[in-house]
Amino acid sequence: MVSLVLLALFLVFWEMASQPPEATAAQTEYEMLMGGADQEARVPPPTAVGSLALKELGNPFYDAGPNDKGIGIQLAYSLYRVLTGFFLAAIIAIPLGFMVGMSPLMQKALDPFIQILKPISPLAWMPLALFIIKDSEASAIFVIFICSIWPMLINTAFGVANVRQDWVNVARTHELGNFKTAALVILPAAAPTIITGMRISIGIAWLVIVAAEMLVGGTGIGYYVWNEWNNLDLSSVIFSIIMIGIVGMLLDMTLAWTSRLVAYEE
């Protein structure tokens, strides 16, 4: 409720701040042609953004050539890249995390690599990825992959290594093999930690995709933002910023919902 009031206040303030000044004197033909007495470009008011949003959302999947695609298509491209990179990372990171978490030797052996690779900005990989992969689409997915892998790997390893010894002992006294122990005891015990890692990863991936697409261009929400900036269409820029926020929130909510499924109380 308070959120709605704050939003309304913000919108009203924004609307008033972005009104062009009233013409004080009679305008010349030239001035009227150039958009009134206003000498500087202004951030478009929320009403302008709103009407654009209605128009765009009314037909989100139109495709009128490479530089004019609907917001839905752009978001779908971005989501496709994020999800592909994210799931590829999950396929590698979760089993690897199990290995690191279950074996102190692997933990020590891999730790220096993880520590060095983790702080590298994913975009720093972009030139190398473009050179090796020679495909901008796959490079963008690779960048998502490389930024998603670390939180999942670290959280999985941490979760697996910290499973209560009692539960592992239960598995041992029931003569469960390594694989069954991992599947029946360690996976459910570590699942909440693993999902938290996935949640961090998808958040980072969604942040990175916008920047990555600004670099590789062509399609995607990041490219769309940059393209509209080049078109000086600020209403579209603001509209896409909001859409980025909404999709990011939905991604996070999906994982939050998943984490409730695997949560347990001790």
Added chain:
Amino acid sequence: MSKHFVEIQYLAKRFPDADGGELTVFENANFGIDKGEFVCIIGHSGCGKSTIMNILAGLDEATEGVVLMNDKEVVGPSLDRGVVFQNYSLLPWLTTLKNITFGVQARWPDWSKEQVIEHSMKFIDLVGLKGTEQRKPSQLSGGMRQRVSIARAFATQPELLLLDEPFGALDALTRGMIQEELIKIWNETQQTVFMITHDVDEAILLADRILLMTNGPHARIAESVKVSIPRPRKRTDIIHHDAYYLIRNHLVDFLVNRSRELAGEVVADPELPVDSSHPVEVDPSLVNPEVKNKELLNDVA
């Protein structure tokens, strides 16, 4: 010496200590458990009771000595030895029923789903938890959780059941109730049970024989006390039995005084009738009460 179902021979656990030497937790642990017997072990903290139990369970390894069960050496954990841990060790993401079918399925992988559930329900019923089978452990009280844990262990029908202070975390009332349930299940299943406890009364109520450990380090099993109170025993009745206080005094005296006096390395004493590396067999109920009391007075003096 007669052959026992479980034979523990010259068991010892030593750790390297900080000065490069060795710390001996316990040594020369020699005892046997017969089939269908209920044996309790009592001793102060740090004497290595839990380590002995973990070695029996196969979760820990002895530095010296062997454990034989059915003439076979115990190596690693096995479903033949069920364990009830002190902190219940239920899997919190599984319901009561699933926690038990977890064990039953591991024990009999070929059983059909219906068979597994039917068998598990029988044991849920046995511990009086009918109606809670769909609840998670976090929705159960401590006593109920421990019952689930006991049901899980009994349901796998191990040849030897190991209980590590199963009632340690429970309040007195709940403990009494579950103790009686444990006797009931034990009577019905004729399990061989080895149990750690701190509670003298609990040991007398449950056990056929009570092993007494001296204080650590260099702890050893000094005595094997026979509990000659006839079964079935009831908590409220056994305290009126003649032997009860004789046994109880003997145990308390051991824990308060003699566990400390007897502590330390085994010294070969030619005057002792038996090798002190083996526990002395004692039946306090056979001792004349007056003599016993005099001994007690002498000990205190």
